[in-house]
Each structure stands twice: as C-alpha cells, then as structure tokens.
Amino acid sequence: MIRAQPSLLEWSATNNGSTPDESTATVDDGSYSPPTDVEAFLRQYADTYRYYGSGKCALRDGLAAVCSPGQNVLVPAYLPDAVVEPLFELGLEPRRYAIYDTLAPVIADLESRADDRTGAVVSVNYFGFPQPGLKAIAELADENDWVHVDDNAHGALSVDETHGLLGTVGDIGITSLWKTLPVGDGAVLYCNDPEIADTFEPSDLAGVADSFTRSDLAFVCKSVAGDLLDSTAVLNDAARSLITSRSPQRESDPRGRYESTKVPMSRLSSFVLTRANPIEIVARRRANYLAWHALFHSRPDVTPVFDELPPGICPQVYPVRTAEAKKLLRLLERYGVDGAHTWPRLATAVLEDEAYETAHRLAREIVVLPVHQHIDTDTVVAIRDEIERSIG
Template sequence: MLSPNELHPPGQPPSQPRVPLAPLLSLSTFAAPRLPRPACVLDAGAVRLVTSGRIAIALALREMGVGAGDEVLVPAYHSMSMIPPVLSLGAHPVFYKVGADAALDLDDVASKLTAATRAIMVTSYFGIPQDLARIRAFCDLHGLLMLEDCAHCFFGEHGGRPVGSWGDYAIASSMKFFPIYEGGALVSARHALTTGRLSSAGRGFEAKAALNALERSFAYGRLPLVKALLWLPLRLKSALWNMIKRRAPAGAPALTPSSSDSSYDFDPRWLDKQSSRFSRFVVRRASHARIVAQRRANYRFLELACASLPLCRPLFAALPPGACPWLFPLVVEQPEKLFRRLHNAGVPMTRFAEALWPGVDAGVCANSVHLSRHIIAFPCHQALLPEELAWMSGAIREALTA
C-alpha cells in the first residue's frame, strides 16, 4: 500500500485529498467483527431505499400531505439541499434557531408556530442525536408533524430506540456512511408508506453507480486485483456513457442524481427511482458493527489529537454512547487561514452549511452563521487506514501550530 505522500507528492496542492473524504470499498467492508449489531435508521420502521437524502425529504413531506401555503420549520443551520424539496411542494421554509452546540432551540420553534405550520425538520448534526424524546413530546403537544433528519445519523439510538423512530417520518443519507456513489432512505415508524413501488433509473445508472464507487476506491490504492480485472471496462467507460447519453430521450434525467456530485440541485424526476442494486447490496451486506466501531475509534483518535491544540475545540464535549459520527467537527477561530493551509496540504475537509439559504443571516440565527463559518469537519470513516489517520492528524496539528 502506498503512503499518502507517495500517492500525491508534496510541494503543491494535490488534485484530490491525500486521504479519502468518504468511505471506500475494501476487503474489510464486509468483515464481520464479533460485536452486537448496532441500531440504525433502517430498524425504525417501513423503508424505501432511494437515491439521496433530498429525494427522501421530498417524499416524506409528500407523505405528510405538505402542500401549497404550508409552512415547514427548518433549522437555520442547514444544508441548502434541504430547501428545494420544500419549495417543490409549494410550501414555505421557516428557519428556527439552534444553540452554540447546534441543539434545537425549542423556545424559538414555539415562537415560530402559526396556523400554517405543518411540519418540522429535526437534524441530528454530525451523527450526534438531538434530544429527540423532548422534541417528540413538543410535537405531540402542538400537533406538529416531525421529520427526523438522519442524513448525518444513519446509526445510533436515543432513549433506547433507534434513530429515525422518533419522527413521524425520517430520512437518511446512506452514501455518507457506506462506500457507495448514491443512496438515501425514507423511513416511518408511525405510518404506512404510501410511496409505491420504485423503479430502476436504467442500466446506465446501475453501471455508473457501481463503477464510480469502485473507481473512488482504486484512486486510493484499494482493491488492486479488482482494478486489474476491470481495466478494460474502465477504459471503455467514457465511450459507454457517451453512447447511453446519445440514446437517451430528450429531457431524460442524468445518469446519476446531482447529489452524487455535491450539488444542491433538486430534480423531481428521481422521486420514483430506487437506489441502485449495487448500493442496496452494500447497505444490506456491509458490516454495520465494524462501521460503527471504527468510526467511533477514529473520532476518538482525532479528539485526542486535537485536545491540546490552540484556537480550536470539538463541537461536542464528548461522543455519546451509541452514537456513530459522520465526521469530526472542529470549531476553529481562524477558519479561512486554517482552511487554506489544510487545503494546500491535501487534507480532506467538509464545511457543512458553509453557504446558508439566502436571507438566513445573523439576524435569523447568530449561532448558525457562526457554526457555518467556524466549523471544519474531518473524516473519521471506517475505511481510513492507520497511516492515513496519523498523517491527517499530524497535518491538522501542524496547520494549527504553525
């Protein structure tokens, strides 16, 4: 296995991060350690596996009966991809405040309730569940439908129940936790899903979803024997995609959803499409116990590595028992300076909610603006090799102490 520096020689910013930002397929993906099976959102109730979390949001709101003129409460600290599904139904997003630790501000939510309020989205950031029991009680008291946003929180539990089971509906983003190119989930613990049978987006979609997931792994030196066996299909891939596009009818959707390429776009033509066969296989067969155990261990490694560093602190004081982190979020005092240093070193990072929906400013929620600007989050996924994790923590330390 090549070291990160051998994969991307130092001296100039690499074309891709030296350490993978997202999970990769490897021989260990399906390894099953002797650990109890962890709770996950798929345990919460009826499930539909779709192509992205934003598609699942639109389906959940549709299941709730949200329509023109309704108001949907959305956290001011958010991914912009959460908003177009609301607008697509003719509803209006109303942004509520979060605390300095991203906890939902129920007092502010209560102040936002009107006769038009139909539902609230509750986001468990970076894999750490909100106080879901308290929020559920609030929703029951006010007759408010609760959409539990588990996009960052595929695994975990709260109050002895799996994440996703507290909302009327829940959504998840499986592509954040599994080595796949696309994937999301719609779940309901309280209602039968009226969303009918979903169909495949076609052979081009099925092939691209599998090959792109494999190529991401090959780019970081994983599965070399598989790469050798697939050298011809991979060389012919561009020609294959061009042929499929030429044969596609005018106005047909892209081969894969825009969410797979980190776009905020929302295309309703994906509402009746299911996740690819490849992605569904990986979600069902990958070792859930290993994913949770390794992510928790990697999170703690980064937590300890950053404990004594200046000008930063973890967003959360501790990793709660049973929680499975998406990323390791670090609150930093000089974000732009640090980001440039880390980017030039090839460190993978996510700045969740760096761009907020137009009009969401400090007057709406000062904490959301601060978090959007000052959090830099680092991968802690299960595919990180020990040497990659050590290199990344060393690069973070160097950037913060330079």
C-alpha cells in the first residue's frame, strides 16, 4: 500500500528532534554543514521571504505589490483552475499563453497576448522541475519590463544547478510547503528583487498563526486516523477518502477553494518546517522517483514527462503521459497505489478555448504518481515488479 501523502505521524516518529537553533548552515570553524531543517534550508538561498497559508495567498500578496487593478498577467494555460482566483480578486486579468507538449511556453503565443497593460508573466516549475523555457520567459520579462513571477508551488526544495532554489528565479516567486511536507497548509512568497523587497507591504494573510488551532488538531487527528486505517485491510472507500484527503475544500468551486485558504500559515506547519530534514526528504523523493522511472521509462504505452532527474531536483510526483490514463489509474489502484491522478483540473475558460488544445490533452493524459518521503522505496520496487510480472 502506498499512501497519497506523507504522514505526520511517521515524520514525528523518525524526526531527529533538532530544533531551529541547532540547525545552522555553518559551524564555528566556518566549514559548511548542510541545513537540518527546512527553514534553515530556505534561508540559505533566499534573503527575503514570508510565510502564508497557501501558494494562492502568497501569489495574491506578491501580485498586489507589483501590479495595479486593470492590468493583465500572462499565465500558462496548463494550470489548476483556482490559481488565477487571486488575480480576479485584485482586479487583474489572467491571459493564458499556450504551452508545448514539453511544458515550454509557446513564445509567439505568449507575446501575442501581451499589450501595454501587461504587468507580469508567470512561469511554472511543473512537478518540481524548472519549466523548460524559464530563461526565455525571464528574458522577455526583462525586455518588456514585466514582473517575472516564478511559480514554484510544486518544488519547495528543488535546487537547480543553473538557477539555484526554484522560486527565487523571478522578481517574485512562490512555493507551497504543504505539497512537500506532511502538513495541511503552508507556503512562501519570495521577494527576490531588492526594490520589491524594500517596499513590500504584507497583508494580514502573511505570517504564522499565533497559536495552535482546532484546524491543527483536526489535521493531526486525520493523520493519525489515516495511519491507523492503513493497517486495516477492510475499509470502505468513502470512509478512507474522507479520512485521508487533505483538502477539506475539495469539491467546492475555485473561488471557494481560494477563500478557504485565506489564513496565515498554521502553527503546526511552522513547527514541522523548523524541524523536518530537507536533505533526507529530497533524497527519499528522488529514490522513489527513480524507482517508478525504472518501471515506466521503457514502456510503449506510457511516457515519462521528464527523461532525466537532474541533480538537486526534489520531485513533487512522478509524472507520466498516457492515452489510457483511466486504465493506468485502475492498475495502480489495484496494486495499492493511493493518490495517483490526472493533473490538473483546468479552468472552464481554458477548456472552452480550442487554442489550448495541448493543455487539454496534457490534462487528460498526464498521470502523477506519489513519490513522497514516507514511501519505502522497496514498496515501489515490489509494486513495480508485480506490475511487470502481470502485464509484461
């Protein structure tokens, strides 16, 4: 059985117990010692950043600082529906640019959608990998005086050899901590441009909650219940998904989902991120990614989205493409892989526009598999072997 998300309970059982004060990047003799908690890890790469409850709220405050109502913002068409909600709230118009199958922007399309009301362009580091064409977007932003927003929601711990910590490449950037850590919320806004950092004024969505709340308790209870249920073979599907899903707003509309995240980062998430070991998380996720890759890289019916796992990348998931997504999902479910799904749920405006045909196809065909740090790589290998034996 492979769970969809990392487990808070498992983390607390294996956590090394270090506190923020013990986890500095340098020691007294000046030699480097790797950071032992996520906060120290972020501090190593970013000078100015703030915490938020969600990536969408971080995006909201970032865009509020650099754009004015009436402007438009270029975003890729291949994007979850709720991500543009902060733009609507700020009176900004999202203009979707087309992308290629490689996830790179179609630059001619992107340029054709810009005008003198364009304030910013968003690049997306899909699944924790730098977006192909990231450099071209940064250059275009520079030439046209647009703010470059580096959306790194998926790869909180991804450090690219060329760009450094993803999320710190643009003038501003965001990352979602909850997509990588065993927590229910948490995100970061990076103000990478010193001028933006100097004048930035956070809203009351920024920061960390003063105290632990009922939501923290609810998340802990859910995690404990989820772990207990994993050891219980007989369980009805509805009960399992009720207890193991992390997103309480799953079924609501995009606006509702955005609104429900408009709170500062929880105390619980702050507690975990000042103690979770980033080096270990990256190593485990990479090992699980490579274990899936060994199964899928040579299959005729399924194509990995990325050929390679470059050094320093912390994958959010293992993404593959297949024309038979439903069949693959059924197979994975049969072998006990929880949480595999197609990605993302596109906005209606995108689905209704034939110009975004590639995004439609990718959303139908890309299936993401879990690689999180609490999956034992041996389990992936065992499932892989079983699948290989049964379907050849």
